């Protein structure tokens with residue numbers, strides 16, 4: 001067991017040596033992997049910042065449900081109770097006709113007009129706050145459904161642009177998954193091809209090693225380590241690219257935010273995403289190496 | 305140590321490399337395999353190293369029918385014998401030391417032990433001090449001796465060599481043969497293919513003559 005570990009450690013270090021021995025090619029491969037992984041990571045940051053931005057307008061997602069004039073308070077209360085149990089809804093506030101009138105009166109201006117009325121012309125109103133993560137489509141469905149009820153006069157869902165932003169974020173999120181999938185696939189291919197060339201270049205060594213009794217595992221190992229290192233360093237390179245991009249954009253974004261009187265700051269990659277980038281790179285590197293090794297090593301048989 | 309029982313090797317394409325060969329090599333023997341070009345010398349050695357498998361018959365090494373060994377058992381079998389090749393098959397990018405240490409690295413030997421063994425093997429072939437040289441900076445005879453050092457570094461009980469002196473002038477050939485004789489004297493069983501009959505007259509040893517894939521003479 002200890003011997004096995006030592007051998008792995010030696011192999012691991014030796015494979016670094018081999019990669020460092022050809023800095024040009026290694027750097028190029030690592031850079032290509034890094035850029036491939038930085039792309040989905042960058043998009044991820046874009047979406048996270050978009051979410052942060054959209055989250056600031058949570059109240060804009062609130063919508064008002066105007067009940068029919070003359071609707072019973074008990075019925076209004078019943079509707080509140082019902083809506084509070086809907087999964088997409090976080091809270092419902094009932095603004096009774098009286099409260100609305102009082103507020104209107106307190107705000108001044110209409111005092112004379114309002115006093116002349118013998119009946120309160122205002123309806124009861126519900127202010128519905130949906131949960132933050134609820135997609136706009138659900139809100140619209142909910143609003144439409146509510147609008148059809150007899151007790152409801154009108155629903156004002158004034159969230160068009162938030163809906164659009166959310167739809168866009170949604171699309172981008174999906175796009176990221178797609179891009180991430182494609183680009184990780186690209187990394188597998190890149191590493192696979194690099195390892196294939198490595199195997200081709202070391203054909204003579206592999207043949208001799210097999211003649212001298214090397215097992216498949218022995219011959220395979222350095223190439224798998226190479227794939228591992230390509231992936232790992234490529235992932236770290238991607239993080240560096242992302243960090244560099246954020247550093248470049250951070251200043252201008254803060255200035256822009258200040259000009260608009262906001263306090264928005266760019267959100268970076270969180271720990272999980274960073275780990276995903278490095279881990280994804282590492283796994284893709286290993287997978288690429290594995291594919292190359294599986295396809296090309298067995299074909300090399302010593303000839304005498 | 306080695307026994308061939310009615311061994312036939314038919315290559316794809318229908319050519320017989322060996323036909324019904326019977327041969328026995330005792331432990332500790334030094335046996336020379338001779339015969340015309342195409343007689344089947346290389347084929348016989350390839351069967352022992354499991355580079356090829358017999359079509360019919362049994363090849364026994366240390367009492368084991370190696371023709372039946374599964375593919376995953378081949379590496380272990382190859383590690384148990386030493387091989388010397390006519391073109392020596394050294395890795396040009398690696399130093400003499402690295403080349404000779406390769407079998408030990410493959411066997412997973414600790415590094416310190418490797419260094420000791422490699423030097424001992426190089427000493428046996430008179431190349432101590434050339435450890436850090438690259439093969440191309442050595443003479444042909446020296447390269448062949450590095451190949452021999454690599455073949456014996458893991459101290460195999462059996463060494464097979466395919467025309468180890470094929471590229472060498474008579475003086476160098478004799479030098480190589482002397483190395484083989486010395487190794488044989490410390491107990492290594494040897495099977496050496498060569499068509500250098502003049503050399504064999506100088507060296508002596510048992511001979512097996514192949515012709516058209518059959519044992520045709522010698523003390524087979």
Ligand SMILES: Nc1ncnc2c1ncn2[C@@H]1O[C@H](COP(=O)(O)OP(=O)(O)OP(=O)(O)O)[C@@H](O)[C@H]1O
Pocket residue numbers: 315316317319320321322339340341342343344345346347348499
């Ligand atoms: N891979 C192969 N495929 C088909 N035929 C082969 C193959 N290898 C050898 N042969 C044939 O088998 C016969 C024996 O070949 P082998 O290489 O064993 O001869 P040899 O005694 O080593 O000859 P030489 O002295 O020229 O090296 C030859 O007729 C050869 O053409």
Ligand SMILES: [Mg+2]
Pocket residue numbers: 345346347466
């Ligand atoms: Mg031959």
